[in-house]
Amino acid sequence: MDANQNLEEAVEVLQQLGLKEYEARCFVGLSRLRSGTAKQLSETTEVPRTRVYSAIRMLEAQGLVEIQHSSPQQFRAVPLEEATETLRDQYEARVERLHDALETVEVVDADDESPVQQVWAMTGRDAIENRTNDLVGEATDEIVLVVGNESLLTEDLIDTLNGVGNGVDLLIGALTETLQDRIQTTVPDATTFISGLEWLHGENAARNDTAIGRLLLVDRSALLVSSIMPGTKEEQAIFGEGLGNGLVVIARRLMAQGLLTVRDPKQ
Incomplete structure (x- = not known):
């Protein structure tokens, strides 16, 4: 420049x-x-x-x-x-x-009935990281996080993960042993594993493929999935809460691939 x-x-x-x-x-x-x-x-x-x-x-x-x-x-x-x-x-x-x-603004409810399941789209790394930090900070039972892009493991996220309460199971998946070692060093209380989702691995993806950024499941009720767009490298995500049990079970099993059952506190 x-x-x-x-x-x-x-x-x-x-x-x-x-x-x-x-x-x-x-x-x-x-x-x-x-x-x-x-x-x-x-x-x-x-x-x-x-x-x-x-x-x-x-x-x-x-x-x-x-x-x-x-x-x-x-x-x-x-x-x-x-x-x-x-x-x-x-x-x-x-x-x-x-x-x-x-x-102080009063919320106006247009409909007394709220849908049980909601899915929303988000754009922008800062906004998605803030939502990730909020979800992690609100967890009361379990956090399953798969980091699909090393740049997303920021100092703010590390601080938030280290602030998780003792009663919350923290499971973090990584793409490579190098990233897993970094997570183990910076978030010592987490159970880490190499993700078994082969399509997450950047070296196996074509140059123009959309890469997964992060996968987050909190308390088996809130799910956030983000992707890194090719070219712009912009992060986009979908976020859902109040999800049906079947979808949550499938999502958790997919995200925990690579985590040995004997080390998985929820299996």
Whole structure:
């Protein structure tokens, strides 16, 4: 990625964090200058000079820019570490406000009868990992997890798995001995095994095949299955809860292939 692409990416990320385009461009422009006037900043960023002043005022109000009231005025960005910490605090505060606001929203039931079995689709690695962590954290009896892609065994997931209560059986399947060794080292309380599902193994799959990401069954009632899409490497998943006993039994037996019966606490 060249310098211009890095600058454009920085502008895009700042907009995602809540800055308007001219504000983002002015902040990125000032990050390239020790200090600058409105004229210099306009020439650097191609932001109209008349719009630079309003953008700078907004950036100053957010603690991202300092102003020297000379003639002409000089502007400079605060140090990068300080700016990123300020933006992080603002972002987290917005998330907390959103949570507090939505938590008080009254749920309207369109139908008094809820289906016993529900299956939903999800997209995005962060969202799927959050759902995985939530399900693991809520387990009261048993967790069966098969990791189909080593990149999905993140530090957050490892921390969540290590936080599982003593009364919960934790069974984790891996594709390779190397991954199994890593799981045994990082999650020592888990019973690990090499998955017997041959179609999970990347080396046996064609380049354009969709690869399984993770398989998770919690308390024999909640099932999450994800896949890694070829090309984009985007993770997609289906999630079901309140599933029928027959489906759960089949899913568990498939997922536990490779786990010796004598070591399986639920067989």
